[in-house]
Amino acid sequence: MDFSWFSEYHPQLWLAALTTVQLLLVSGSAGFVLAILVGFGRLSKQPFIAWFSLSYTNLIRGTPLLVQIYVLYYGLGSLFQDMPTLRDSILWPYLREGFWYVALALTLSVGGYLGEVLKSGLRAVPKGGLEAARALGMPRLLVIRRIWLPQTLYMLLPTLAGESVMLLKSTALASTVAVMDALGVANLIRNQTFLTYEPLLIIAGLYLLLAIAIEQLFKRLESRLPFRNAL
Amino acid sequence: MLPDPHATKQAVIEIADLHKRFGAHPVLQGVSFTAHQGEVVSLIGASGSGKSTLLRCMNLLEVPDSGRIVIAGEQVAFRNDRKGQTMVADPRQVERIRTRLAMVFQQFNLWPHMTVLENLIEVPVRVLGQARPQAIELAETLLAKVGIADKRHHYPAFLSGGQQQRVAIARALATRPSVMLFDEPTSALDPELAGEVLKVIRNLAQEGCTMVLVTHEMAFAREVSSKVLFLHQGRIEEVGTAQQVFESPSSERCRQFVNAQFCRA
Numbered sequence: 001m002d003f004s005w006f007s008e009y010h011p012q013l014w015l016a017a018l019t020t021v022q023l024l025l026v027s028g029s030a031g032f033v034l035a036i037l038v039g040f041g042r043l044s045k046q047p048f049i050a051w052f053s054l055s056y057t058n059l060i061r062g063t064p065l066l067v068q069i070y071v072l073y074y075g076l077g078s079l080f081q082d083m084p085t086l087r088d089s090i091l092w093p094y095l096r097e098g099f100w101y102v103a104l105a106l107t108l109s110v111g112g113y114l115g116e117v118l119k120s121g122l123r124a125v126p127k128g129g130l131e132a133a134r135a136l137g138m139p140r141l142l143v144i145r146r147i148w149l150p151q152t153l154y155m156l157l158p159t160l161a162g163e164s165v166m167l168l169k170s171t172a173l174a175s176t177v178a179v180m181d182a183l184g185v186a187n188l189i190r191n192q193t194f195l196t197y198e199p200l201l202i203i204a205g206l207y208l209l210l211a212i213a214i215e216q217l218f219k220r221l222e223s224r225l226p227f228r229n230a231l
Numbered sequence: 232m233l234p235d236p237h238a239t240k241q242a243v244i245e246i247a248d249l250h251k252r253f254g255a256h257p258v259l260q261g262v263s264f265t266a267h268q269g270e271v272v273s274l275i276g277a278s279g280s281g282k283s284t285l286l287r288c289m290n291l292l293e294v295p296d297s298g299r300i301v302i303a304g305e306q307v308a309f310r311n312d313r314k315g316q317t318m319v320a321d322p323r324q325v326e327r328i329r330t331r332l333a334m335v336f337q338q339f340n341l342w343p344h345m346t347v348l349e350n351l352i353e354v355p356v357r358v359l360g361q362a363r364p365q366a367i368e369l370a371e372t373l374l375a376k377v378g379i380a381d382k383r384h385h386y387p388a389f390l391s392g393g394q395q396q397r398v399a400i401a402r403a404l405a406t407r408p409s410v411m412l413f414d415e416p417t418s419a420l421d422p423e424l425a426g427e428v429l430k431v432i433r434n435l436a437q438e439g440c441t442m443v444l445v446t447h448e449m450a451f452a453r454e455v456s457s458k459v460l461f462l463h464q465g466r467i468e469e470v471g472t473a474q475q476v477f478e479s480p481s482s483e484r485c486r487q488f489v490n491a492q493f494c495r496a
Binding site for chain 2 (some may be wrong): 092126128129131132133134135136138139140142146147150151154224
């Protein structure tokens with residue numbers, strides 16, 4: 001085992017780890033918001049909204065994430081390239097970056113998978129409490145914000161932990177479109193040092209640490225709910 | 232003869248010719264009645280007679296197919312959707328009306344992710360715009376009144392059914408409603424626990440709180456009600472004071488129902 005390269009490459013490694021975490025946070029939070037919309041959309045009484053939400057989750061869950069990333073990066077990216085107005089706009093530095101295409105793809109993916117999870121969670125909240133909230137004069141959105149969603153999320157905390165770890169691992173696909181995330185930099189080091197295993201081992205360890213950190217974070221959140229037995 | 236006790240009192244709930252069907256099944260077939268301020272109105276009748284639906288129409292948890300509902304002088308506006316189904320015209324109006332009618336449910340329906348105190352101040356603070364300290368003060372007064380002040384920081388799951396229902400009553404009172412609606416408040420409780428809940432409701436009745444009560448507790452209804460309605464197949468078959476309905480009903484069906492209920496008890 002040869003880890004002599006580490007002293008030379010470790011600044012890049014940290015930067016790459018940061019990119020991975022950024023990708024996780026950006027697509028995790030944006031995807032979460034999207035998932036809430038999709039979850040409620042799936043339960044909507046409006047036929048069009050329900051149909052649209054279902055089609056969306058089917059599309060996202062029925063195609064490989066890698067294909068989605070390619071479609072956005074190569075498809076959308078090449079379309080944008082031919083638009084002079086876009087190339088001159090202040091958005092171009094972002095649109096040129098693989099990072100944002102991957103972030104978008106992951107966001108859409110989280111929206112689809114987590115949206116379906118949220119739908120089941122929303123449906124599992126006892127109707128009586130929601131009815132009581134309405135009967136006491138709470139407006140719809142307040143019922144959602146204060147009664148419905150909190151109970152759903154508390155109930156789903158263990159699932160959310162799992163989904164977050166899944167998302168962390170999915171971010172590794174970013175390296176396929178030239179993003180210097182954790183796996184991206186590992187590949188770079190492999191190419192430059194001709195070492196196969198060592199960079200990969202380091203990076204695997206890094207993912208593992210991040211995954212454990214996520215699990216611990218959610219465990220702590222869960223243990224702080226005094227009513228967890230009641231949900 | 233005594234003067235009509237309601238002559239000067241305001242009508243808080245006026246229902247006229249209410250109809251409601253679930254699919255092909257008619258649940259309410261032209262129900263009309265008025266509840267005045269300070270009255271305790273009990274709705275009795277067999278299962279499926281429409282009494283719960285009638286109660287749930289008052290705060291629009293069920294939307295009637297036709298009829299008129301006036302709450303505290305405000306008439307509920309309805310419109311038809313594209314399929315011809317009746318729906319409320321203005322959700323804001325319904326929200327406003329609901330803050331005047333507080334409901335207590337058979338299954339308590341407390342919010343499990345909030346403490347007892349949080350359950351009580353949620354609507355006063357978030358909907359009625361009360362200041363938090365005042366809401367807490369009122370909440371603690373009410374909890375003391377229903378006899379569970381020491382549980383204010385507990386979560387509902389750690390309370391007995393009777394305690395939960397008393398919290399639910401306090402939660403309803405915390406919104407300072409014009410009328411309290413009770414939907415079989417003791418049906419999910421053991422007789423022993425039902426007793427403690429009935430005691431709270433009895434106290435409210437004695438304080439002059441306006442209430443509409445769906446109940447199977449005949450002895451209790453006879454004791455506290457100023458007006459009793461006997462429903463049968465979605466119609467009011469008998470209406471009068473507790474004494475009239477329980478002791479000398481004009482309808483044979485009502486007499487049978489009441490007798491059967493008392494024999495069972």
